[in-house]
Amino acid sequence: MERLAGKIILLSGAGRALAAMAAGAIASLSQAPFDFPLAAFVAFPLLVWLLDGAVAAPERRGLRRLVPAFLVGWMFGFGYFLAGLWWTGNALLVEADLFAWALPLAIIGLPAVLAFFYAIAAALAKIAWSDDIGRIAALAVAFALAEWLRSILFSGFPWNAIGYAAMPVPLAMQSIAVAGATGINVLAVFVFSLPALLAGREHLKLGAALGIGLVALHLGYGALRLSQAGLTDGAQNIAVRVIQPSILQSQKWDMAERDRIFQAHLDLTTRPAEQDAAAPDVIIWPETSVPFLFGDRPDALAALGAAVGDDQRLLAGIVRAQAAADGGTDYYNSIVVIDGTGEIVDAFDKVRLVPFGEYLPFQEFLSRFGLRQLAQNIGGFSAGTTRRPLDLGGGMTGLPFICYEVIFPGIAPRGGTDARLLINVTNDAWFGDTPGPHQHFRQAQLRAVESGLPLARAANNGISAAVDGYGRVIDGLALDAVGVLDVAIPLAEADTLLPPLRPGLIGWGLLLALGIAAIANNLRSRDRVN
Template sequence: MRGITQFSGWIILLSGWRRALMAFLAGALATLALPPYDFFAVCLIAFPVLVWLIDGAVDTANGGFMRRVLPSAVVGWWFGFGYFLAGLWWIGAALLVDAQNFAWALPLAVVGLPAFLALFYALAVLIARCLWSDGLGRIFALAFGFGVAEWLRSFVLTGFPWNAIGYAAMPTPMLMQSDGVVGLFAMNALAVLVFAMPGLLADRRHRRAGLVLALVLVAAHVGFGFYRLHDAPTVAEESTGVRLRIVQPSIAQDMKWDDGARRAIFDKLIALTGTSPAPGQSKPAVIVWPETAIPYILTRTPEALVRIGEALSDGQVLLAGAVREEEGVPSPLYYNSIYAISDRGEIIGAADKEHLVPFGEYLPLEKWLRALGLQEVVEMPGGFSAAMSRHSLKVNDHLAFLPLICYEAIFPAGLGYSGPRATAILNVTNDAWYGDTPGPYQHFRQAQLRAVEQGLPLIRAANNGLSAVVDPYGRITDGLALDAVGIIDASLPSPIDPFWGKPPGSVETWTVLMVLLAISCGYAVLSRRRFD
């Protein structure tokens, strides 16, 4: 342990740009715990380094409260900046699809967004510093701070909880089961609690208690996952008997809205839809196309509906991503939608996207920003309009889906809906914007966890991947690789009851956070009494 003690001492004594650089590198290192790398052990290095940096971030001047805590908040910001810059750099790829119009915004997306998101981690460390004490108490304080910050990140300014820390602790289905008990926001805090515990290796007095607690939490996490999956039905046993087909066409993003390519895109989708099933397999009852797959406004192009009806066999239903147009004043409204289309070429249902992407699908402060010449990335007059509420998409009397379009699947909260009870989650998306980068893998992992939380299988159709069928335990039953062209023919897994009878929510989140807060406060009080 002497080497760790020396190393921690060196970290604590860093100052100025060296301390900022170390925090930045620790945050960047932590992103290796995220998909597609899933090397979660790096967090057992990154977070102890953060603990030691906070230990050393003390203003020696006899100033006020902010003078005492501000150096720690700066450390938190640099840690967050490294984490979000290394984890979200691929967002810039979307702006290069139409580089002529949007390349100028690359610094804002690649550097500006991480710089903004880093403010949440600065807040996390600021909260922790207010409760800081020696030994084990400061680890609980850091976990509480990150738990609150990640919760805020899920809804402030419409929210962007992408790459929440908790995902680093859930790289496999066995390690995902705890999420169905306490939910992502509590998992964020508990993950930091465990990841930061090796910071006590340099503390002889609290080392043993901290490591024992970490081992107990890890054993509970792994043990519950093993028990849950051991008791779960096999993939063959859990089938509803409903056959479905997912179509992954892998259309290049720069072709999707090309007028000259529309017919070829539509022909490709129709051809994949009509592919004969493997010998011995029945025809699928439900066929799923990705987000905005239909290259036409269907209300203006009835011949497209006719072709869809001709391509479907008797009783088949197509669930297809499309742009839906609605009469509006003074101009039409456009929605990012999923249509349900019958074998007669009739639209029998539709679900619109409720949670739109700022600057991607709509322009915040539209009046002022349009006056400056800005526009949203998606090529749609006036951008998309948001649905007023979410409702299930009914296919028949026995089958309904919870529709999540694109990045709606990254939000663990606010997934309530009206209408018939959902049999599965339907996530349609188009990640071709981001090419072969970590983005599509990160997006898929987050959708995968929604299945575990909701107790519903996930049917995911992505334009260029990753398309998959995932059971309610988070196990992938079938899938297609990134940029593959093809179909998935699979049986729809059966839903299960969530652990508490409903998905984990605020009760589970705040129970965990309040326990962490109480322990942090207790240690802080004891620590101050000891030095009084």
């Protein structure tokens, strides 16, 4: 191992860049749908050794001394995001005549931009670098900070955070309810990087003890929590029907297809329930499932009212139009709640819009260069202002998330809402049969564990599912399947074996503790040298 580490440390130029990109690409295999955490145990030691060798020339001073580490971090991030997010380019092929020219921007440009977060992390870690376990702590803290920044800057895009690699199954998901996303990120990078200590003898026993102990604690807590969970006997249930029509994205807004698409949704809505399934209390259609504006088709609401029973509610994803103050029209990506009379009794407008998909950042400037959002047929969407629970009838409420809103950690804080169900509607048909829908679903699962609330998810082409508050799939529909999911979702909140402190506080406490340890170790190393 020392010989391998030595060769990697001595790499320079193109060799170092290629090794860093390869390490990042290997790390992406730890994410869904591959779910191979061992890949991260290979990738992060390689990154540690590459940073060991990322030493600036003696004459460089100040921030210039961090440039080699910055470049290694950028190459690692570029490899990670290129291998993990290449599928975003599929969305541009739906209307290839308009957007195929932008494929390099999606496939290469997005990873290139996101890689700067890991570049900053590597440079920041290098400030507190040492020759032993202290550098592992420094790298973990720096990456956790980078993931936090990635979730908030420029509207945020925390897709495939490193910590998700440590949570491929419900057994390994429970710790996020205690440590939060920040705590999981810092601990995951710390544990993944510990094999780098095999190249030396200092702190090897300490690293082995910490690594084995943290993994055992992580999985042991998950096993203990799940053993006390179960689907609570006697818990109040809500009967939900999830509609998955699998409409091709190329047909979705075709004027000639709209009646057929709407009727396909209605047919699935009125399909008789299986023999052992209860009649649904709530029926959920996917994002933008209604293929026209209600204002243009007043008959549509009457048809929906006829399809919905007197005691039922239907949640449908629609495009909502509203007169703007300037005399124009604002469009919203929305969910409406419709009762048995065909009346809209509640609604929610999407708060977090997808940059370049639903709106164009810096539109006045970028439009001069021919750039526009994918939703160009309506000129882009406007953002809603607040997220609030929707009235599901019978005293039930559900907290709505449209599409990628569900990827943001902490958006459904435990005890922070009166809702008893999370609702996620989405349309991943843009991305076809790629890793994208699997990664999206994984992040939705983790929001259920964070909040302790069950999740009902309707996706146009999948993955649609019902998930309990422990992240376990109660039932689901495979990608590209056409059908309905009739499921009784228990509404008991998953609150077993939780500390009194909020996960965010615990996560930042872990980050602070490791940060102090890294700085102290760095100072001690300098004293030793001097």
